[in-house]
Amino acid sequence: MRSLQQLLCSTFILPAVYAFTSTPFSPPSIPLAVRTPYLSAWLPQGGSGVALNAAWPQFWDGATLGWAGFVKVDGVPYSFLGTPSVPAAKFNLATQQSVTFTATQSTFVLAAGPIDLTVNFLSPVEPTDLVKYSIPFGYMAVSAAANDGKSHSVQVYSDISAEWVSGDDSLTVNWTSTTTGPILTHQVQLEDQTLFGEVDDHTQYGSAFYSTPNTVSATFQTGQDVVVRAQFINNGVLANTKDTNFRPVSDDWPVFGLAHNLGTIGTTASAPVIFSVGHIRDPVLEYVVVGGTQDRSLYFWSEFSTAAEVISEFLGDYSGALSRAKTFDAQVNSDASAISTKYAGIVELSVRQVAGAIEITISKEANGSWNTSDVMVFMKEISSDGNVNTVDVIMPSWPFWLYSNPALGKFMLEGLFRYQATGLYPNKWSVHDLGASYPKALGHNDGADEAMPVEECGNMLVMSLSYAQKTGDISQLQRYSALLDQWTQYLINDSLIPGDQISTDDFAGALANQTNLAIKGIVGIKAMSVVWGLLGNTAQESNYSGIAARYLPQWQAFATSTTGPHLTLDYNDESSWSLSYNLFGDKLLGLNLFPASVYAEQTAWYPTVDNAFGVPLDTRHTYTKTDWQIWTSTLMTNTAARDMFIEAVYLWASSGTNNAPLGDWYDTIAGAPEGFRARPVVGGHPGVVNTSMYLSGGP
Template structure:
C-alpha cells in the first residue's frame, strides 16, 4: 500500500519524465501516453505516441489503433532544411530540436528550434458544444508560426504533407486522389472501392480525407511518391503544382499530398500558416426507424451546399476559433483547478478524447432539405468493441455533457429513446446499445439479444434523464418517454434490491449475484423516477416510488454492510470482499441524498488504508481499476486528503511513461501498466467534480 501522507507532500511538485523523455524538452502540464493532435471524430483521430519521450519529429503520428498516419513537416531556414513533424528518414535533413510541449483541453502546442528560427506548431481540435455546426465539423487545424531567435532576418519556407495512410490502415488497399486549386488548395483522397457504413480495423471504408490550405502568394502543391515530393521541397524550396495520376495501393510508392508556403523574410514573428485536415463521409450513420432504416448526415451539412464551401468556412475561421478555444481552455482550467492542479491536468487531457467518439447528425425531410430540428448524436464505443451508443459508456461520459452542454446529452439519449419507443425492442428493461460492434450502423436489436445489463442500463437511463431535466428545466424527454421511464423503474423495483446474477458495466470483471454497487444504482434509479414523476405532476406515483427507494436503502444497509460495519461488501454475504461504490456519485449528482452520510464516512475510512501506488482496485477480485471510477470515488469520499490522493494516483498513472497509447482507462493499481481500452469516450467521467455542486456535498 502507498501511505496517503507520503503522497500529499508532493501533490503540487512531483513530476518525473520517463526514461528517454529528455528529447522532448519540457512538457506541461503532464506527460501523457499519447498527445492528441487532430482528434475530432472516430475517423479523424491522430496522436503522437509520447509515453517513451518521443518528440514531434522522432515518431510517426498514428491513429488510436496504432496504425501510422503519415504526417511530415519541414522548415527551410536560409536554405537549410529541418524536419519538425514526422519520422521520415528517406530524405536527409537536419532535425529541429523540440523545446517544449503545452497541452490544453483543445490544443497541443509544440515549440521547436530550427537553426535561427523557432517554430510554434499548434494542433487545434475545436470543442464548441454550443455551436452544433462548428462542433460537428470533422476537421482539425495545424498552424505553424516562425520567429527569429537571433534578432536577424531569415528566409523561411514551410512544408507539410499527409500520406494516403490517412485513408486506410490496410496499406494494400488502392486509393485515388485529386487536387483543387482556387482560393484554397485542397487535396482529396479516398478508397477506390468504397463500402458505406463498414469498418475494417476501426477504419471506415468510405468517405474522403481532405488536406487544405489557403492559396496565398508563394504557396505551391504537389502529390506523388513520398520521397519525390519531399525531395522537391528540400532541393528546390517550392513544389511543382502537379498531380500524380497513377492511383495505386497505399504502400506502392507511398503517395503523399504536400503543400508549401514561402514566408519570405522573417525578422520577428510570422503570421501563422494554417492547414486543415479532416475526414468526411455522407451519410454518416445508418439508423433504425419504424419500418426501415434512415441515412443521417453530420450536422454541419445543413449550412453548406458542398464540401468546398464547408472547408473554406472552417479554414477561414481559424483566428476566431483559436480565440474561442483559448477562452474555453482557460475556463476549464479555472474550474478544474478549484479542486486541484492534478485534477485540472486530467480534465485537459480528457476532453478532446471523449468528444472525438461522438458525431452529431440530422435527417432530411421528404423534400431533401435537412431537418435541423431532428438532431441525434451517436457515440462509438471506441476500442472496447465498437458498439453504437452503448448506454453504460454514455453514462461515465455523462459528466462531460453536463459540464459543457447538457443539450448534447439529450441528443445522445434521443436515439435510444426513439428506437425503444417504436416497440421494436422486446425486452422490458433498457437496451444496452444500438448496434453490436457495428458503428456507424445503429441498427438496433429487434431480436432482443443485445448484451444484457438490465439493472445497469435501466438505472443509467433514469439517472441521466433526470439529471438533464434538472440541469436544463427542459421536460421534453420525461414527458415524451414517461411510459418507458416508468417501465424501467418498475423493472428496477423487481430486480435492484437483490440483483439477479448479471453483468454490470464492468463486464470484464464477470457477472455476479447480489452486486452491492449495482443495487446502489438500481435504488437511485427508482428514486430518480420518483423525482421525474414529481416533475410531471404525478404525485401518487412519485410518493410510491420514493417510499420504495427509501425502504430499499434501509434493507440494503443490512444486506450490503460487513458484519463489523466497517465497509460495504462486493456482494451480499461475501464478508471479506469489497469494491468501489462509485455509483453513489449519482446520489450526489441528482441531489437525492438517499443514502445516509454515515455510509460515505464509512467508505472513506475503509478506502483510506487500501490505496495502492496507482489507486484503489476496482474490487477484491483483481488489482486493476478504471480511471473514471477512481475519480467518481474521489468525488464521494468525505476526506480531502483521500480525494487528492486518488486524483494524484490517476494523474501519476497518466504520466508514468508505461503507455504510448491515447489514455487507457483500464490499468493495474500496483504497477501502473495499461491493460486494455484506448481512446475511449469514458474519460468524460474525469469531469465528475466540475459537473455538479461538489463543494456543497463536501
C-alpha cells in the first residue's frame, strides 16, 4: 500500500467535480482483470461511482494493486488509470465520461483534452475451450480518437507494480524483461517463494507478467515508480532501461512500464494498443491421493511449453477473444433480459466473479506427458473460509455451470467424488470441502471438516443428477453410485427430522428441525430415485421414490405454520419463517415433488415480510443473501412476487452502500454489507436464465 506521505505529495491537477454515466448501473466494484482466485483486479466504486483514475485497482480483498496509465496528447500528459503520485512531473487527470460493463468486459471512456480515450478491460470467459479458459491472463486495450475534429499526437503508457505477486509488501522481489522478439514482457516474482503458500489470500509463488506487442513504436522501462512514470510524463517515451536493484515490494516501489507512440490520431479511432496482465504458477494445486499427494497443473500447459508461448498466443488472439466475448455477452444479455433489464444487470455483473473463482487442472502421466483425460476443476471459497471445492459453495454457483458448460461442473465434482471413493474420508455423509486452505486440496482424513451432513449430501445428489439430466452423460452416476446411495441412506435417517446441525448458512448458527434443510434432504432422496432409474435399477428407483413420497406429507404437517399459512424456519415454531430456497432443487430437477399449495403459500407470504432491500434469510436476523433471494424468486407463482426478489438484489447491487466486489450477504433494512465479497456463489444469479426456472404462472 502507498504511504500517506506519497499520496499527499501528488502533483496532479485536480479537476472540478464531474459526473459520468454507468451502464447498466453503478456497481459496488467493477471487474478489471478477473480470471483466477489470484488474478483478481477490481475498481472500487460506491456512492455515485469512482472514475478509473480516481482510485487504485484492488485485489478482491481490498489490497492495492499498482496499475497505472498515462496518455500524452500534443505533449500534454493525462492520467487515466490509478492514482499515481509523481513529484517530479506534473500531469492532468483525464475526465471520465462513461463506464459500461457486460458479462466479460468493462469499458471506460475518458476525455484527455482533445482526444477521447477508450480503455477496455476484457477477462475472457471461454467455458467450452478448456485451454483458453485456463490461461490466467486478462486484456487491457487502449484506443484514441479526436473529439474536436482535428489531428493530434498521442502516446500511451501503462505499468504494474510488484504488488501483484504477494500479500506482504515487505518481501523482496526480482524481475526480468524480455525486450527482443515480437512481445515485450516484464516478469516479476518473489525472491523466496512458498509452494502452495498464501499470505492474506495472495499467492506466494509463481510470477506476474505484463506484456504488449513489440512494435516499432514500443518502449519499456523498469525502476522506481516515480522515476519510470516521470520519464514518460516528461518525454512521451520510455528509456529502454532495466533496473537490476532487486528489493522489497515497498522499497522505492519497483514498477514495470510499457509505452506506445500512436502517432497522429484523427477522428477515426486508432487501432487498440493491447496490454496483457497475468499470473502463472505451476503446479497450481496439491491434491490428496492414496499414499500421498498429486501435483495438478493448469490445462493450458497441454498445448504450451513456456510462459512466453502462452503470452504470445494470448496477445495474438485478442481480436478473436473480443469477438467471442461479444457473442457470449450478447447471449447472456439476451437470455437474462427475457426476465428483465434489472435481472440482466445482476447477471452481467456476476459472470466474471464466478468464472474467476476456478482453475481447470490436469495431471501428468508417469512418463511426464500431460493426461488431458484427467480433468478436475477446483474452486476457492473466496472471502469466507478459503476452502477448496466447498460443496455448499459449488451448489449455489451451480446454475452458472449448467448455463455455460455443464462439463465444468462435472469436473468440479470429480475431485470430491474421487477423494471420497478412496475411503480416506471416514464419515458416512458427504465431505464439506477438499481442503481447509486453497490451493491445498489435502482432504479431511480425520473427518474433522465442518460438518453439514444433510446439506452436503443433498447438494451432491442434486448437482450430480442435474448434470446428467442436462447432458445425458450418466458416467459419473455409474462410477460413484455407491457413494450417492450411501449419502441417500444418511438422508433417509436424518432429513425428515434433521438433527441439531448447521446448513450452508453456517453464520446463522446450528438449529434442529430446520424446515428448509429437510426440503433439501427429501429432494435428495427423490433425486436418488431418479438416479437409480437412469441406471436401470427399477427396484431402488421405486423404493426411494416411495420414501420421499411418504416423507412429504409428514414434513408438510411439521413445517406449515398454523398462524400463516407459511412454512416455518423450524418445526413447531409457528411465528418463524425463512427463505425456502431449497425448493429450487425440486424445480431444477423437474421432480414435481412438492405440492402447488406450498409454492402458492410462500408466494403470498414473502411480500408481507419484505424490507427495503429484500426478504430476510429468516426470522432470527434482518440480513439476507443474494443467491437465495434469486433462487426463491424462481419459486414464485406470479411475476410480481418474482420481480420483488430480483429488484431487491438489484437495489443492493446498485445502491452505493458498498465498494467491494459484489457481496452476497447484506442487511435488508439499511443495505449494509455483512462481510462477504467476491464469492463465487453469485453463480446462482446468471445460471437460472437457462434452467427453465422462471415461471409466468404456477409451479
